[in-house]
Amino acid sequence: MNLLSIAWKSVKQRKVASLLTALSVALGVMLMVVVLVIAGAVDGAFNQRSIAYDLIIGAKGSDLQLVLSSVYRVQPPIANLPYMYLEQLRNDRRIETAIPLAFGDFTKPEHGGFPIVGTTNEYFLNEYTPGKMFEVADQEGTRQLNELYDAVIGSQVARKNGWKVGDKFTIVHGSADSEDVHDEMFTVVSVLRQTGTPNDRSVFLNLEAVYILDGHQKPIDEVETRLKDFYGNDRERLDIALGQMEELKKSRAKGQEIGDESMGYGLDTPDAMKEVTAVFVKTREVFDAISLQSQLKNGSKAMAVNPIRPIRRLMQDVVGHIQKALMVLTGMIIAVSGISIFVSIYNSMSDRRREIGIMRALGARRTSVFSIILAESTVLCIGGGMMGWLIGHGLSVAFAPYVSALTGLLLDGWALNPWEFVLFPVLLVLGALVGFLPAMTAYRTNVADALSS
């Protein structure tokens, strides 16, 4: 019989007390595991894995706001860029892909107030996160955004509204709680499978449809002012843009507005009048991204943002602190449960004084009885820890579908966080710490007194 099996016997002998103290450790560890799993999912949703593009180009302003509005769709956009600028980017030899996005509308409040994203089919043909392509639910009639009023919806939008391919809906203008409903009726042509990204709670429309919706066209003189402001000294492009606006003014003066009631009234919108909110860019080389970013920094009305950096900053400044606070809290729970182990073992020491005396009389050394008590507290800590670890991951797996449905977070219940590798050595040290004092009591036990007690 080794010391560990003797310690285990003692743990078993005090079944109820041992189980309760181990459970208190298990509770702390379980909470920590759940926090880590959720933190991992949040981290996954808010870090470089959330987008597979090198740069996001938008109007100058806060880089964080640009990322939050275009990638996470939780903030209003800063301002728009001229559509012609998108063409300019597409002709840049450093850029491999430039995908336009236009924001500003939402589904009706009773439909969840999900953000509307105007884009092109190219958006769905690129990876949404490194190594992952969009997949669509297998529904009859599924197709791309071919028609003007087609819509592709995210999984959460579909689940919330029970929408499927062929269903129709209208959207509201400006904000999620707006009552300004657009007349146009959109038809679901694809339902995306869950991605664990903000795409799940987005509705994608044909970019061209965004331009013709009522109220989306700005007055011509305002557009001209914005073009002059954007292009500044770039006379060549400004002249082209203003030339298009002149053409528009002339045709409208002749009453030649193209379009009808069913198709909208903006079909004659020239490129100079169109705008995009953000452009997702993939560059050919890493250096191209740096070069483009640096170029836009000086003198341009646009900016290029590496989506990782502001989010990392946000994670560190806000989410990181919350995670740390939760970790500290669960750490304290584990520490308190460690104290309960100490109290339990320490209280049992007076009852076990005679047992220790017997073992010493049988030849056990002081260090042996010391080690037995230490092993006991360690067994309780590690045993409780393993129990909590299994329960924590088990609960994460069991509740992942519910959490996903509720929040859109994709929980990977068995995902191991690096902190978990530290957990068990920490529990080992905790077990040794809380067992030290009772172990010293055992060490100092006077055998002759203990046997006569």
Next chain:
Amino acid sequence: MSLLLENVRKSYREPNGNRLPVLGISRYELARGEQAALVGSSGGGKTTLLNVISGILAPDSGQVVIDGKDIAPLPEVVRDRFRAAKIGFVFQTFNLLPAFTALENVLLGMSFSGRAIDRPFAISLLERVGLEQRLDHTPQRMSVGEQQRVSVARSLANKPALLLADEPTANVDPANQDLILNLIRDTCEENNVTLLMVTHAMEVANTFDRLDKLADFNDPQADFQGAAS
């Protein structure tokens, strides 16, 4: 010679700081395989003597030679190991560990000696004391007599040179008293183990060829000439 005490003194420090002498033994010896009963008045130092012989307590001075080795000057950790290997103990209150089965209690005695665990030998000892059907029973599920028999088996687990028995029959009924007594004496004889049994019961003491009265060889106030102070 299996046991030799020479010029052994032991005293305790009282709360007022004074020392209370308990043992003062100029010479006491037992030959290998010899069996002796030790009687004495309550508080006369019998238990202290057993603790000194077993190395649980170190004497203030003198020699405690067991199986040819003086354990008195040895550090506690060495005395512990020596006790586990050479000395068996049978207690008045059996002192079995409640969480352990009969077999585990016997194995426990082996595990502290530093030797390899000899499970078949432990089982054979329990068979010898008639407990082959009780190997997996914990003390709570055994009678008082059975518990004391486990205690006897445990005391012999490390094939000791010396067995110390502290009133082993005091807590058992008369029917079991002879059984336990014979068991201890027979197994000691079979294994050539020296036996020193402390008892209050004269009917037990009188069954021994050698009956020692502690008062006859213990004088706590004695001044041993030439002994280390």
